Amino acid sequence: MFDYTLKINKKASFRFTLTRWILLLLAAFGIFILIYRLINGLGATTNLSDEWPWGFWIYMDLILSALGACGFAVAILTHIFHLEKYKPLARRALLMSFFCYVLVFLILFIEIGRWDNFYWFFISGAFTSPLYEVAICITLYIIVQVFELLEVWGDRYKSWVKHIARFFLPFFVLLACIIPFGQEAAYGALYLAMPAKLNTIWYSQFLPWACLITSFSGGLCFVAAEYYAHNRHYKKTSDDAMIKSLLRVAGAFILIYIVLKFVDLSVRGAWAEVFSGSASGNMFLVEFIVGSIVPAVLIFSPMIKKSMYQLIAAGCGILGVLINRFDFVFVGMAGYTDVSYFPKWTEIWLVIGLTALVALIYLFAIENLPVNQGKHDEKPDIVSRPPAGIIRLSKNEQNSVSE
Secondary structure, three states: OOOEEEEOOOOOEEEEOHHHHHHHHHHHHHHHHHHHHHHHOHHHHOOOOOOOOOOHHHHHHHHHHHHOOHHHHHHHHHHHOOOHHHHHHHHHHHHHHHHHHHHHHHHHHHOOOOHHHOOHHHHOOOOOOHHHHHHHHHHHHHHHHHHHHHHHHHHHOOHHHHHHHHHHHHHHHHHHHHHHHHHHHHHHHHHHOOOOOOOOOOOOOOHHHHHHHHHHHHHHHHHHHHHHHHHHHOOOOOOHHHHHHHHHHHHHHHHHHHHHHHHHHHHHOOHHHHOOOOHHHHHHHHHHHHHHHHHHHHHOOHHHHOHHHHHHHHHHHHHHHHHHHHHHHHHOOHHHOOOOOOOOHHHHHHHHHHHHHHHHHHHHHHOOOOOOOOOOOOOOOOOOOOOHHHOOOOHHHHHHHHO
């Protein structure tokens, strides 16, 4: 009843299921709220105030850019260190990263008070501002990713585009590996400008490095989690050995973070605040144990050979990033003011709607672009199409889709 396949041309099609119809409705609702926000301003659509100028939308920017680091993390492994065993993950990580950053850009746009003046970011020349660096890096990174994806698109649809894009690909890959370093570190630098507001557990010169290191580990965990979710949905065979090796790399960065954070807290004498029994201290312990200790133990234990524990370790690594950003955006900032903040329903549903829209476009892309090049695939030009039995199509339609 709800299955409908939209055939665009001989090679491109998209299957609508009940879940995807729901995503489409959420996307439409999100676009409606977006228009309402642009017309009526921040006051009518958010609970932000002078005491809480940064809220739920900033939090979403931070976690999406951290998870979107999966693109440059895998690119560094495959193109800089030439670790060919991770090559099957390179294109899918690029696609995941691209859509994460598109969502970051959209949310950044809607949280600007005077959105009609957004172009001032690019002509202001505020070269010493971390916020300027964030905006410029996100914009440049999206542009670079578009050029990288041209090679992927040309691989299936226009071979001459593929050859031209492949000629310039090393240059764009190098840029894609460099730009996010400054952007992730700049996020931490933004909070260094608030020494009287951010709790001492997180306020440290180590914060920019913490953002960078955790984005690298979280991005790799995000790739591992998506890999299993994707393969299970599309009935593909998973390469457990490759994911185990990838998680070991993520685990190495988690260990680096654990050591550096331990040294940082010790040097600054902040352990008393950690074990003070306060909300900040307790949340940090949850963040540190769930997001760092647990995944590190799992990754470097024999259990990591099993796909179930790989998925748990990846999930904990992702959860650690989510809690970490939540802690220094909300928990760490709560002590400086008596004014409380909870996002308005329009703040939440706008993000849900935009996420649903981006998710639909991502599903379309992954089902029509050759981003899956694992060792179990029959040919390099492979797209993710469900087994024919999942879609109730005629034989002629099934043949046209599989071409």
